[in-house]
Amino acid sequence: MRPGDGAIVAVHGGGDALKQFSNNADTAGVPAGSVFKPFVLAAAMQYGVRTDNGKVLRFLPESYYDADGDFRMSGVPDSPGAVGGAPVPLPVPSADFPTLRQAVVSSGTVTFRRLGEDAGMKRVRELAVDAGMLRETMAPLNEEFPLGTxxxxxxxVATAYATFADGGTRYEPYSVTKVLRGGERLPGLSRPHGSRAMAEFVATQMTSVLRNAAVATTGPGGRFAGMSTGDRETQRVAWFAGYGDDLATAVTLFRAEPGKALLPLTGTGGKGPASAQRLPGRIWTTYMKGMAR
Structure with missing residues (x-):
């Protein structure tokens, strides 16, 4: 996807696309897992959470939950623009009380369950839909929803990540630029207009967080921003989604047979138990670096 435009630059729908006219890149029904979690944090930053006394608390990536489950702030910049889009040094990791930035990087399950509840499941859903996901693909709003069901x-997914890349403006994806009849262009295929999905500051903060999250997959330097499903997640689906300066890409890996549940990925991409989970990130990085040349 091209951020700021919505153009589908390239698409690969798997081997089935050549055999059965089935485009797996446009197939819903595959859980997003941790690649959905950034939208939980984005919703928390966009809307905040209202306390019992009516005060609205604004979440930032350096926020965390303490031992009592209360909301705390750590290392918050003095001004909204202080962090910008660059990744920031992570504080000393705390397995018990990670910052939200650390929880994104480590795919923290406990933190995101709490964050989804505090931000509001409906608000998380609305922000994900505003960013580009389809409402009919949203899961029930239960405690598992913030984890990517x-x-x-x-x-x-590429559309929604392109919204982060373009500072919070969402464009509908398109792949046809014109249709001619008798040499004349037919009407009705104008390029989509952008719509505001989230505040620019929220999108900028998310780019900073996702650059931290992408380091393990794409290497240091802050060039790419992205998110993957973790090694400990289901072995039936693997994702990596992210963006560079002018391209947003999502890669998903799964095995399926008609009329059956998703099949295990065991042995895919190598012999190790986590090899399948790492394969989309390897594909994504090779593709994105190739496109950037």
Whole structure:
């Protein structure tokens, strides 16, 4: 996807696309897992949470929950623009009380369950839909919802990440630029207009967080921003989604047979138990670096 435009630059729908006219890149029904979690944090920053006394607390990536489950702040910049889009040094990790930035990097399950509840499940869903995911692919709003039980297609995940890349402006994806009849262009195929999905500051902060999250996969330097499903997540689906300066891409890996549940990925991409989970990130990085040349 091209941020700031919505153009689908390239699409690969798997081997089935050549055999059965089935485009797996546009197939819903595959849980997004941790690639959905950034939208939980984005919703928390966009809307905050109202306390019992009516005060609205604004979340930032350096916020965390303390031992009592109360909301705390750590290392918050003095001004909204202080962090910008660059990754920031992570504080000393705390397995018990990670900052939200650390929780994104480590795919912290406990933190995101609490964050989804505090931010509001409906608000998380609305922000994900505003960013580009389809409402009909959203999962039930239960305690598992913030962990990525929704099942958007790869095209829609790329669309939503492109919204982060473009400072919070969302564009509908398109792949046809014109249709001619008798040499004349037919009407009705104008390029989509952008719509504001989240504050620019929220999108900028998310780019900073996702650059931290991408380091393990794409290497240091802050060039790419992205998120993957973790090694400890289900072995039936693997994702990596992210963006560079002018391209947002989502890669999903799964095995399926008609009429059956998703099949295990065991042995895919190598012999190790985590090899399948790492494969989308390897594909993504090779592709994105190749496109940037």
């Amino acid at each position: 929704s099942s958007p297609s790869a095209i829609r």
